[in-house]
Amino acid sequence: MERRAFVRSAVAGALGAAALPGALAAAAEGAAMTAKSSGRIAKLGVQLYTVRGLMHESVEKTLVDVAAAGYREVEFAGYFQRTPKQVRAALKAAGLEAPSTHVGIEQVRNELPRLLDDAKVMGHRYIVVPWLDQRDRTPDGYRALADDLNRAGEAADRVGIRIGYHNHDFEFTLLNGERPFDLLLQRTAKDLVSFELDLFWITKAGGDPLAYFRGHPGRFALVHVKDMTAAPEQAMVDVGAGSIDWKAIFARRGEAGIRHFFVEHDGPADALASIRASAAYLRALRF
Numbered sequence: 661m662e663r664r665a666f667v668r669s670a671v672a673g674a675l676g677a678a679a680l681p682g683a684l685a686a687a688a689e690g691a692a693m694t695a696k697s698s699g700r701i702a703k704l705g706v707q708l709y710t711v712r713g714l715m716h717e718s719v720e721k722t723l724v725d726v727a728a729a730g731y732r733e734v735e736f737a738g739y740f741q742r743t744p745k746q747v748r749a750a751l752k753a754a755g756l757e758a759p760s761t762h763v764g765i766e767q768v769r770n771e772l773p774r775l776l777d778d779a780k781v782m783g784h785r786y787i788v789v790p791w792l793d794q795r796d797r798t799p800d801g802y803r804a805l806a807d808d809l810n811r812a813g814e815a816a817d818r819v820g821i822r823i824g825y826h827n828h829d830f831e832f833t834l835l836n837g838e839r840p841f842d843l844l845l846q847r848t849a850k851d852l853v854s855f856e857l858d859l860f861w862i863t864k865a866g867g868d869p870l871a872y873f874r875g876h877p878g879r880f881a882l883v884h885v886k887d888m889t890a891a892p893e894q895a896m897v898d899v900g901a902g903s904i905d906w907k908a909i910f911a912r913r914g915e916a917g918i919r920h921f922f923v924e925h926d927g928p929a930d931a932l933a934s935i936r937a938s939a940a941y942l943r944a945l946r947f
Contacts, residue, residue: 699946699947700943700945700946700947701910701921701942701943701945703732703733703757703920703921704730704731704732704733704921704923704939704942704943705731705732705733705734705735705759705920705921705922705923706726706729706731706733706734706735706922706923706924706935706939707734707735707737707762707884707922707923707924708722708726708734708735708736708737709737709762709924709926710923710924710925710926710928710931710934710935711725711726711931711932711935712737713931714931714932715740716740719740719742719747719750720750720753720754723750723751723753723754723756724753724754725932726754726756726935727754727755727756729932729935729936729939730936730939730940730943731756731923731935731939732755732756732757733756733757733758733759733920733922734751734756734757734758734922735758735759735760735761735762735788735882735920735922736758736760736761736762736782736784737761737762737790738762739778744778744781744782745781747782748781748782748783751782751783757783758782758783758784759783759784759785759786759919759920760784760785760786760787760788760824760856760882760920760922761778761779761782761784761786761787761788762788762789762790762826763775763787763788763789764789764790764791765789765791765792765805765808768787768789768808768809768812768823769808769812772812772815772816775787776815776816776819776821779821780819780821784821785820785821785822786821786822786823786824786854786856786881786882786920787812787816787821787822787823787824788823788824788825788826788856788882789805789809789823789824789825789826790826790856791826791828792805792830792831797830797835797840798835799835799836799838799840799843802835802840802843802844802847803843803847805825805844806843806844806847806848806853807847809823809825809844809848809852809853810847810848810849810852810853813848813849813852813853814852816852817851817852822852822853822854822881823852823853823854824853824854824855824856824881824882825844825848825853825854825855825856826855826856826858826882826884827841827855827856827857827858827861827862828858828861829861829862829864829865830865831844831865832862832865832866832867833865841867845872845876845879850878850879854879854880854881854882854917855876855879855880855881855882856880856881856882856883856884856922857869857872857880857882857883857884857916858883858884858886858924859883859884859885859886859904859909860884860886860887860888860896860904860924861884863888863904864888864894869909869916870908870909870912872916873912873915873916874915877915877916877917878915878916878917879916879917880916880917880918881917881918881919881920882918882919882920882921882922883916883918883920883921883922884922884923884924885899885906885921885922885923885924885938885942886899886923886924886925886926887899887900887901887902887903887904887938888902888903888904889901889902889903890902890903896925896926896927897925898925898928898934898937898938898941899923899937899938899941899942900937900938900940900941900942900945901937901941906942906945906947907945907946907947908947910945910947911947921942923935923938923939923942925938
């Protein structure tokens with residue numbers, strides 16, 4: 661199932677309530693920054709899209725298995741036919757936190773109050789838009805996206821939550837001489853909209869993460885950590901099994917503003933084996 665369809669179907673049944681005080685969210689956010697001074701990732705995360713098949717079988721068991729693999733944070737892409745309250749209880753039982761979730765742009769445009777309520781229940785500090793439909797990948801479409809992210813960012817900021825955008829490769833294809841990803845960075849408010857840089861897709865598109873860190877410091881609060889074999893194959897593989905220079909990227913985490921590191925693999929043959937291999941590599945990595 662494509663990610664946009666997966667997010668739409670999985671989130672459809674989620675309900676919201678309750679609240680997470682802004683001070684608590686800020687304290688938790690600060691704790692995630694301990695990796696900055698240590699040269700390692702203190703709290704490793706995983707995007708649960710990687711283990712979506714297992715999550716459909718059992719949310720509770722899969723979260724326990726994720727924690728056992730060495731992860732302390734997860735990022736959702738739908739709540740698997742459970743309410744946020746039910747999922748939050750499963751997270752607590754597994755000893756996990758969920759600082760971020762993926763939702764479709766149409767939900768942000770049409771259901772933002774509910775999304776914010778759900779985020780408070782779940783303890784999310786970021787609501788990230790992960791996809792833009794083909795029909796909207798025009799200069800006007802990207803400008804509208806940026807304006808909508810800003811508007812949602814204002815509402816989210818009032819309750820201590822940040823709106824974000826996650827890239828693929830298509831945002832780096834020039835349109836009328838302009839790179840859409842650059843347009844989004846320039847048109848969105850720095851204090852309202854964060855970016856989740858997918859390090860596989862920017863690399864596949866020929867972009868340079870370090871150049872973006874230099875040009876837009878502090879904008880990339882979250883990253884997707886997924887590896888790629890060298891050209892011409894450029895296949896997605898477990899982290900550490902590819903050619904991306906993780907030491908160089910993570911050494912610049914302070915400049916980039918990275919707070920959360922989410923491992924992801926879109927289609928692993930064995931999801932648990934994949935996240936275990938990636939976690940083992942990243943836990944041993946020093947930068």
